Amino acid sequence: MTRPPLKALQLLAVAGLPLVEPGDDLADLITTAIAKQGDALHDGDIVVIAQKVVSKSEGRYLMLASVAASPQARELAARTGKRPEYVEAILSESDEIVRCKGELIIAAHRLGYVMANAGIDESNIDQQDGDKVLLLPENPDASAATLRRDLCARSGAEVGVIVNDSFGRPFRNGVVSVALGADGVPSLSSQITMPDLFGRPLKVTEVAIADQIASAASLLMGEADEGQPVIVVRGFASDAPRCPASTLVRPKSRDMFR
């Protein structure tokens, strides 16, 4: 019994979220903001939240003044025009520098994401108290799982959660949003080409469902902080097994471009 195809999908921005501080209860902030809109989470909703907000709630700040730059960091900093302590932070978060050209450092984050600056964000961070950067969550799949548990508990609805972030990519201009973390979502789904209309052999294609949901939500987010960092995706349904966003990371050994 195959599920009928989806007829419609709605994406709804959650307005009125406050700036998030370390220790803030994201599930509380989100459900309160949704209630103020006269809405509530429904079974099957997927809550997409910007990485930056999750990192802030987890206090993933790093004071650059506390970082000692290694010789490698100093060398890369000189090549790219970045601060040596910032480059040291990138190296600490990474397994490998994949490419380095001009100002750009493409690193393989310790969790496998290949991305600019190992995902360490400098923008929109309050500089009042010194040079501070924001790291990715320690474990974005775990962050998603925690938020999902809390959202389900508060709302009584069975929801999914995706933590998204914008990535540059080879071959194509412009960033797109992908799923760094996910829980309760079929992040990577095997789509079997069937029924084949003309009797050819079945073919299995893996589809990056969570990345596509992350990109869809990004259309409403704008820049995460002053924008709308939480989007509710309503109406998505799939029989595919749920799996974390880590399934979307291709190991180096199976990658033709590393």
Next chain:
Amino acid sequence: MTRPPLKALQLLAVAGLPLVEPGDDLADLITTAIAKQGDALHDGDIVVIAQKVVSKSEGRYLMLASVAASPQARELAARTGKRPEYVEAILSESDEIVRCKGELIIAAHRLGYVMANAGIDESNIDQQDGDKVLLLPENPDASAATLRRDLCARSGAEVGVIVNDSFGRPFRNGVVSVALGADGVPSLSSQITMPDLFGRPLKVTEVAIADQIASAASLLMGEADEGQPVIVVRGFASDAPRCPASTLVRPKSRDMFR
């Protein structure tokens, strides 16, 4: 005067489209199917259509029996286990073979897309009349422009059009849908990080809007033929200038991974 952020976005599947044949009037098929659903196109709607359907309407079939395989095609065919005539078709559509491993041929299509098999599809093609493959549209941006003109004329609504297709990608598992062609859409949009909440210098980020819309629509499409190859995206608005999907193709000279 900045446009307020989007509050909501709707994606609606167009049901009941017939299998498309060469010469079919896509705008007629689409507007008729939408009318049967009791709906109509609205100003600002973006119609996302699967590449396969556009190629079929344009009769982009190639009979493999008519293809003479070159020595290079025979060699690549032997390495990948593919039919020499099929590999010859891939070579003819491409400027360069970017990677080749196992059964996989990643080619740079003459229009710059880096993709498996230069986008030549073997699946879901009626094999009654011999070995036939389906090429990408000759010029997907032009296909989008033609369809947009026809849809606007028939519906009276000012709509955008995106022709999408699923691509594999480096570093991450699973395919995602991207925009091969587009018209009436800000395919690549410069997002200026502003207002910066803490007074840091403005930063310009290019966002692949059309790719993200293509991915969003793909969530409802399923496999294009037996699935739902046309999706209406309702509620997207942007002040960014419209530009074709060709702006999303990064030239080889500016790519760090080629």
